[in-house]
Amino acid sequence: MSWTATILTLFPEMFPGPLGQSLAGRALENGTWNCDVRDLRAFGLGRHNAVDDTPFGGGAGMVMRADVVDTALDSVSRQDGAPCVYLTPRGRPLAQADIRRYAMGPGVTLLCGRYEGVDERVLEARSIEQVSIGDYVLSGGETAALVLLDACVRLLPGVMGSAESGVEESFSDGLLEYPHYTRPAEWQGRSVPDVLLSGNHAAIARWRREQSERVTRERRPDLWAAHLSHSSRPSVQEG
Ligand code: 6GU
Missing domain, CATH: 3.40.1280.10 (SPOUT methyltransferase, trefoil knot domain)
Structure with missing residues (x-):
């Protein structure tokens, strides 16, 4: 059924x-x-x-x-x-x-x-x-x-492809998502952040985490406070 x-x-x-x-x-x-x-x-x-x-x-x-x-x-x-x-x-x-x-x-x-x-x-x-x-x-x-x-x-089995299966999406860890970019690498004088073109996957993951935390802190202080009280690990910001 x-x-x-x-x-x-x-x-x-x-x-x-x-x-x-x-x-x-x-x-x-x-x-x-x-x-x-x-x-x-x-x-x-x-x-x-x-x-x-x-x-x-x-x-x-x-x-x-x-x-x-x-x-x-x-x-x-x-x-x-x-x-x-x-x-x-x-x-x-x-x-x-x-x-x-x-x-x-x-x-x-x-x-x-x-x-x-x-x-x-x-x-x-x-x-x-x-x-x-x-x-x-x-x-x-x-x-x-x-x-x-x-x-x-969208959460029912088989509705979304495994690519978008929701592991990294907003709220899965109480944070908003990092910003996204695609081609062209430069558009109307605006460049994509260098790190995303670096091929350094550890650096990219670190940058995305920092961005998620920044955006959440700036836009959703309520979510940020809840995130801080529920997560034992210190944020990138706190070092
Ligand atoms: Cl669930 N119903 C109505 N009528 N107004 C709303 C709502 C629901 N949620 C926010 N505003």
Whole structure:
């Protein structure tokens, strides 16, 4: 059985969307993963298939009903160990460690919210993980779900060539990647760093490590601090 993304959404036509292309699209076609999209509207109540209602306590917007979401989740076959994830800007930040955990398992069930969000009780009752993809507000969870799936699918066995198999990539050791260069060696008066043309593989590895550390320190002091506290070896910078 292939890795399965089950997606609960009011906009089923948004899937697989861009994941039907390129690497993920090929993997979808060859059965490495499978995209099972469920229309939440199909579980709506009454003549109008209502999925939302006004918030208790007042205020703007609408809230997705717990009973509707619960029935929709009941329709999802119990894949053993497949976590259910609700995409929301109120969630904890999604990290590469989460992606690795999801990709390792049988798949994920993704609940995409619209309006002001989902009634908190169904999230509690079903111990649904709540994750955010960053500190900005999207119009719905669907684009966040596509981001999460892209990150998972590329880690599935056979999706990426062994060359890009992710040993050296950003976050594998808590650092951002070093800068990349290709031909021409000089472009608009800008040269490629000499060391990269030297053929000295030890020197190249040392330079790339220094660059990774510099870029991380400059751009992501949060990652740099975490890296320093988790790594026992001193950085190049510290000597
Ligand atoms: Cl997961 N959903 C929405 N609607 N907005 C977001 C988000 C998720 N992550 C960041 N902003």
